[in-house]
Amino acid sequence: MEKAPEPKKRANLRDVANAAGVSVATVSRVLNEPAVVKKDTLEKVQAAIADLKFVPSAAARAINSGRTRFVGALVPTLDNAIFARFLAALERRLSDHKLSLVVATTEANLDIEAEKAKSLLDIGAEGLIITGATHSPAFHELIERTMLPTIITSFFDPDNPLPTIGYNNAAAAQLALKHLADLGHRDIAVVHGPVHDNDRTRERLAGLKAFPYDGRLSTFETEISHQGGADVAKRLGDLSTKPDAILCLSDVVALGVLLGLQAQKIAVPDQISMVGVDDLPTSSVSVPPLTSVHLPVSEMGDRAADALAHWITAHKAPEPEELATHLVARKSTKRR
Incomplete structure (x- = not known):
């Protein structure tokens, strides 16, 4: 009976570096900051990546760059279409900033929210988007201790210690x-x-x-x-x-x-x-x-994504932002 072939080993940064005749640090720069790499070196490394079918590891990138490039969103439920619309807009705009989104549901329970916020932080979330202005003492202690960029949505309160982007x-x-x-x-x-x-x-x-x-x-x-x-x-x-x-x-x-x-x-x-x-x-x-x-929930997703991405990179909290609401009159109402 023929022996089964050995599974192919996934190529790593060192394999790419050896194939291209450059250092591991150069390969890392090609992946993270290609604009600063000389054209001929860039082309050699990109050719080696293609030949080896190399797929960068998110964990390795985080180790090399010190960034995970993902943020967390905490919402009460996914059953309500208003949260689905908000998250869709949020994810689209975060993608423009080269950030990924991890969503956790809280069941509208403040203790669960605090636990899941800690879990997101433990796996490397660079920031949080949360719903509403009411949160548990444990949640506030976590945010204050870690100084994690955190934005409140679906609520506008210019006096809140955390920036709010939402409606009245x-x-x-x-x-x-x-x-x-x-x-x-x-x-x-x-x-x-x-x-x-x-x-x-x-x-x-x-x-x-x-x-x-x-x-x-x-x-x-x-x-x-x-x-x-x-x-x-x-x-x-x-x-x-x-x-x-x-x-x-x-x-x-x-x-x-x-x-x-x-x-x-x-x-x-x-x-x-x-x-x-x-x-x-x-x-x-x-x-x-x-x-x-x-309620401008899609716009709120866009604004929250822009604000959080800027906060993460510029290390400056955004100003609170109120989004306008308006009535859409249809046929379910009539004059008495």
């Missing part, structure tokens, strides 16, 4: 309420996700409370899911006196409410107007299309 959540909710008030609605049900450990929801509710509205607001808390919205729709449908409008602080919940109302033969907007907050892509194609407050 209170103002976003007020845009939705103003739209309904201007249409003459005076009995509005506000449907929102859990307020525990979610400062974005708390800010939106505070914005509604501060708004000069002379009608009635009733609040309903549920999970941020289509099912959560459908559950509230059932509760609203069972009321003897139904509200004339529903303001959902999340489009995910709003779409669940809409489907739940339709299952009960409650017409939107003829019987009840509806407004959401997020402006997800699905909101424009629901039946009827959902009026919603647009």
Whole structure:
């Protein structure tokens, strides 16, 4: 029986250096700073790389350069399309800066967030993107001790010790309420996700409370899911006196409410107007299309990537940045 052939050994930096007749340091410069290498040397090394089918090791590069060239993003969940849109934009723009992205989910649990932040730091994250302004003491201690560049997103607070790049959540909710008030609605049900450990929801509710509205607001808390919205729709449908409008602080919940109302033969907007907050892509194609407050999450991904990349290379924290929101009026609302 013939002996199986020995598996081919993966070429390394030394193999490339020997083939090109240069030092290992020169090969490293070709890989990391090709612009500073003489043309003939560059061509010899690149030819050796091609002949040996050499693929640089990320770990070896990190040892040689002192950089891992990746950052971490901590988000509550991947189930919500708003985070998917944000992460897609963030990864695209980080790639322009030659940075990779590692994503970790926190289940909206501050202790889990602190643990996963430490794990990302342990494997060499050069910076972090986090969601919201509320974090555990353990998380803050980690960031202060390591001085890791860290940017808060989905929230704007110019007084926060960490730079924030996001939107004014209170103002976003007020845009939705103003739209309904201007249409003459005076009995509005506000449907929102859990307020525990979610400062974005708390800010939106505070914005509604501060708004000069002379009608009635009733609040309903549920999970941020289509099912959560459908559950509230059932509760609203069972009321003897139904509200004339529903303001959902999340489009995910709003779409669940809409489907739940339709299952009960409650017409939107003829019987009840509806407004959401997020402006997800699905909101424009629901039946009827959902009026919603647009949150600039893709722009936020771009800005956060640029700011973090600059912080890492220039060692200077960015200024806080507020991104504008606006209402997109569609056919789920009508005048009373």
